[in-house]
């Protein structure tokens with residue numbers, strides 16, 4: 247071995263596979279008292295791989311908890327769905343973390359998202375809300391929430407529920423393809439456009455197809471966790 251070495255590595259044709267392997271081993275482990283390659287390989291296999299990244303929120307405990315425990319979990323409760331509908335509207339133009347930090351003060355300001363009570367909000371309530379630093383103080387968004395509460399009460403009166411209405415637009419396939427990064431996640435789909443149209447026809451406002459797709463993601467009508475997201479790995483094991 248070694249006689250026909252050309253350059254730093256031997257030509258495969260000139261050295262038998264066994265000699266080649268030995269040469270690689272010696273190159274990697276030049277001293278005789280080095281641990282055997284097998285032990286080294288075992289140690290490397292036992293080393294934990296770096297933790298997979300969440301789809302979002304890593305490093306922010308509130309966002310991490312939201313991502314891990316709520317985002318994408320199927321929701322069928324009208325009060326919870328209405329809260330999400332309202333918060334998605336308030337989020338428009340802001341980051342979700344801003345809205346999430348204000349969630350509890352939003353709940354207090356909007357009667358724990360009791361649509362029947364919000365539907366009765368008048369000018370005095372709007373003035374109160376506009377003066378509340380605990381929420382997003384935007385008149386159009388506040389008025390839209392009151393309008394949506396009225397639309398939801400009307401839906402209930404007609405025998406419907408937000409749960410049935412929203413889930414009637416859930417796609418047959420919860421996963422919109424292979425998702426590795428946000429670039430793979432659609433911003434709107436045919437189903438979110440149909441949902442937006444349906445809600446608008448029933449008097450809801452601030453319900454565009456992009457906002458509705460965000461709602462579908464949050465409330466589990468679609469599953470947009472990335473392939474390597476730890477939450478997805480946990481789901482796959484359970």
Ligand SMILES: [Zn+2]
Pocket residue numbers: 300301302313470471472475476477478
């Ligand atoms: Zn995820």
